[in-house]
Amino acid sequence: MENKNSGILRAKAEVLNALAHPLRLKILEKLRSGPCCVCKIIPYVNAEQSNVSHHLAILKNAGIVRCEKKGLEVWYEVVDYRVFEIIDILGEYVIESLKKKSELLKEMARK
Amino acid sequence: MENKNSGILRAKAEVLNALAHPLRLKILEKLRSGPCCVCKIIPYVNAEQSNVSHHLAILKNAGIVRCEKKGLEVWYEVVDYRVFEIIDILGEYVIESLKKKSELLKEMARK
DNA sequence: TTGACATATGAAAATATTTAAATATAATCA
DNA sequence: TGATTATATTTAAATATTTTCATATGTCAA
Numbered sequence: 001m002e003n004k005n006s007g008i009l010r011a012k013a014e015v016l017n018a019l020a021h022p023l024r025l026k027i028l029e030k031l032r033s034g035p036c037c038v039c040k041i042i043p044y045v046n047a048e049q050s051n052v053s054h055h056l057a058i059l060k061n062a063g064i065v066r067c068e069k070k071g072l073e074v075w076y077e078v079v080d081y082r083v084f085e086i087i088d089i090l091g092e093y094v095i096e097s098l099k100k101k102s103e104l105l106k107e108m109a110r111k
Numbered sequence: 112m113e114n115k116n117s118g119i120l121r122a123k124a125e126v127l128n129a130l131a132h133p134l135r136l137k138i139l140e141k142l143r144s145g146p147c148c149v150c151k152i153i154p155y156v157n158a159e160q161s162n163v164s165h166h167l168a169i170l171k172n173a174g175i176v177r178c179e180k181k182g183l184e185v186w187y188e189v190v191d192y193r194v195f196e197i198i199d200i201l202g203e204y205v206i207e208s209l210k211k212k213s214e215l216l217k218e219m220a221r222k
Numbered sequence: 223t224t225g226a227c228a229t230a231t232g233a234a235a236a237t238a239t240t241t242a243a244a245t246a247t248a249a250t251c252a
Numbered sequence: 253t254g255a256t257t258a259t260a261t262t263t264a265a266a267t268a269t270t271t272t273c274a275t276a277t278g279t280c281a282a
Contacts, residue, residue, distance in 0.1 A: 009133040011205045012198070016131035021240085022120040038259060051241060053260055058239095063208055072249055072258050082204050087123070089196050094122045097174055097191065132270085149229060162271060164230055169269095183228050183279055224282085231276070239268070246261065252254090 018062030023047060024055050025087070027076075031065065032084060035077035129173030134158060135166050136198070138187075142176065143195060146188040 019025065023045055030036055030044045042052050056076060059065045064083055067076045078084075130136065137156045141147055153163050167187060170176045175194055178187045189195075 006133065006137075008202070008205065008209075009136045011209060012136055012201050013131050013133045015201060015205055016127050020124050020127035020131050022117065022124045023240095025120045025123055026117075048242060049259075050243080050261080054240080057260080063212075069249085069259095072256095074259060080204065080208065082200075082207070085200050086197060086204060089193070089200060090123050090126060091119070093191065093193050093197060094119065094126055096193070098119075098122060101174075134270095159272065160229075161231085161273080165270080168230080180229095180279085185229060225280100226282100227278100227280080229277085229279105231274105233272100233274085235271085237268100237270075240266080242263100242265095244261105244263080247259085248257100249259105250255100250257080252256095 015062055015064070018058055018064055019083075019087070021055065021058075023051070024059055027052070027055060027059065028064075028078065028083070028087065031076060031078050032081075035068075035075045037070075037073045037075050039073060041076065126173055126175070129169055129175055130194075130198070132166065132169075134162070135170055138163070138166060138170065139175070139189065139194070139198065142187060142189050143192075146179075146186045148181075148184045148186050150184060152187065 019028075026045045027041055030041055038052065038056070041056070042049055045052060056065070056067070060067060060076075063079060065076050066079050067074050069075075130139075134156055138152055141152055141155045149163065149167070152167070153160055156163060167176065167178070171178060171187075174190060176187050177190050178185050180186075
């Protein structure tokens with residue numbers, strides 16, 4: 001590792017990368033209210049089973065979620081709920097910028 | 112757009128994607144203290160000129176930065192500084208999880 | 223106007239991500 | 253045991269990202 005800071009930048013980028021997909025954000029939305037069985041996640045996100053499994057693996061490898069077998073089922077759970085602080089502030093940020101964009105469009109339409 | 116929420120999820124994922132690269136995080140680190148010429152960014156991040164230019168374009172397309180020509184130079188600037196709230200919380204999150212990981216390793220070494 | 227300079231763009235190669243289909247695994251139940 | 257169920261893994265195709273090299277663009281100065 002070149003130096004401490006570049007290691008942290010890489011770690012940050014890895015977490016961002018793991019979060020950066022609509023399906024994975026939706027999975028986390030579902031997990032926000034507590035541990036949940038894959039069998040509930042699949043209908044919630046409405047995607048192929050194997051695809052959901054891949055995305056869950058990406059979240060797990062990034063250390064964002066962990067899982068546990070319960071009989072036939074596998075239950076996933078968020079490791080550190082502070083990940084939602086990131087997602088929430090991101091939400092405000094995005095809403096704000098969408099608002100600005102739509103105002104701009106309105107203004108352009110007026111002319 | 113299927114529905115409002117999926118549009119927002121996509122918008123969130125786009126911003127995350129634009130942030131999810133060590134070089135782009137480093138560029139933003141530089142821009143945090145104010146508008147900055149590309150000619151200062153390049154030595155700061157220590158990468159190829161054309162590569163930096165590509166990454167700046169990614170940040171610009173995501174609406175995270177904007178730019179302005181000043182003579183021969185191009186100056187970039189962060190559009191909404193709240194993007195650093197996201198990055199800062201991410202930083203705390205990552206530090207925390209690195210700490211936990213190193214404690215785990217220590218514990219394993221003891222056994 | 224020509225040349226030098228700062229930056230952007232395009233193209234190509236290497237690599238990574240996403241998706242779906244098929245198959246494997248592991249746990250339960252008849 | 254053998255069938256069934258829930259989930260993971262493998263594979264392959266399509267697509268996207270990253271990097272570098274070569275070239276283009278636009279601005280200034282002589």
